[in-house]
Amino acid sequence: MxxxxxxxxxxxxxxxxxWISERMRxxxxxxxxxxxxxxxxxxxxxxxxxxxxxxxxxxxxWLLALAEANPSVAGVVGWVDLRSPNLVTDLERFSxxxxxxxxxxxxxxxxxxxxxxxxxxxxxxxVLSRFKLAYDILIYPxxxxxxxxxxxxxxxxxxxxxxxxxxxxxEKMWEPxxxxxxxxxxxxxxxxxxxxxxxxxxxxxxxxxxFTRYLDLAWETFGEDRLMFGSDWPVCLASASYEQVFxxxxxxxxxxxxxxxxxxxxxxAARFYHL
Numbered sequence: 001m002x003x004x005x006x007x008x009x010x011x012x013x014x015x016x017x018x019w020i021s022e023r024m025r026x027x028x029x030x031x032x033x034x035x036x037x038x039x040x041x042x043x044x045x046x047x048x049x050x051x052x053x054x055x056x057x058x059x060x061x062w063l064l065a066l067a068e069a070n071p072s073v074a075g076v077v078g079w080v081d082l083r084s085p086n087l088v089t090d091l092e093r094f095s096x097x098x099x100x101x102x103x104x105x106x107x108x109x110x111x112x113x114x115x116x117x118x119x120x121x122x123x124x125x126x127v128l129s130r131f132k133l134a135y136d137i138l139i140y141p142x143x144x145x146x147x148x149x150x151x152x153x154x155x156x157x158x159x160x161x162x163x164x165x166x167x168x169x170x171e172k173m174w175e176p177x178x179x180x181x182x183x184x185x186x187x188x189x190x191x192x193x194x195x196x197x198x199x200x201x202x203x204x205x206x207x208x209x210x211f212t213r214y215l216d217l218a219w220e221t222f223g224e225d226r227l228m229f230g231s232d233w234p235v236c237l238a239s240a241s242y243e244q245v246f247x248x249x250x251x252x253x254x255x256x257x258x259x260x261x262x263x264x265x266x267x268x269a270a271r272f273y274h275l
Contacts, residue, residue, distance in 0.1 A: 006230025075101035082124025102134035144180035163196025185221035195230030
């Protein structure tokens with residue numbers, strides 16, 4: 001089964017999605033499961049993992065309801081406040097819903113680059129294993145040292161790095177991102193999503209070969225068993241169509257066996273998120 005391991009849904013309102021700027025005005029509309037199916041079918045994607053886009057318990061509830069009503073949504077990475085005294089109660093409520101597979105916090109927007117390893121946050125990470133939930137790491141390169149420390153602090157917790165930590169591909173960013181990326185990849189319980197790259201390149205002005213060195217490093221670092229495809233739809237539409245995003249990864253994978261391609265395009269996500 002082909003699985004898109006990273007995409008989003010929303011019912012658009014400017015109050016709830018202030019980050020969707022005028023430059024991204026094409027995203028100022030609703031994106032729902034039927035729209036994902038329409039976008040993804042030409043690439044052969046069958047199901048997806050819906051990832052939170054707002055930090056509210058209401059959105060997590062809404063995503064789970066969408067997943068329960070739509071077979072195309074295989075799992076949900078929701079949001080809960082990992083620093084809340086009500087965390088266990090919230091997780092008990094949500095984990096009874098079979099399609100909750102993970103949790104994410106928009107750590108990239110936190111002004112404190114050490115946010116991921118503050119005691120108030122790691123106390124919440126420590127609870128996730130009790131509920132068999134993964135954690136998605138959403139960061140910028142400057143926050144990679146904290147992500148490395150987080151992974152080392154919790155060797156039994158499944159982690160996945162979103163968007164290869166968002167290096168500035170448009171400016172050909174390499175170091176120190178590459179060295180830190182390698183260091184995080186040495187932790188065997190950390191996976192990586194091949195996602196979010198087109199929006200780090202020149203929007204609608206990128207060339208496919210620009211991504212090759214980043215994909216080469218991801219392959220060298222994480223290998224065929226710890227990489228998964230994610231479209232980052234509909235955010236990707238700011239820079240590329242769904243088909244273009246898929247083609248970047250599928251064309252890169254053409255050098256490998258069918259078994260290897262199947263892992264990256266679905267098998268690894270199914271295993272990691274227990275889909």
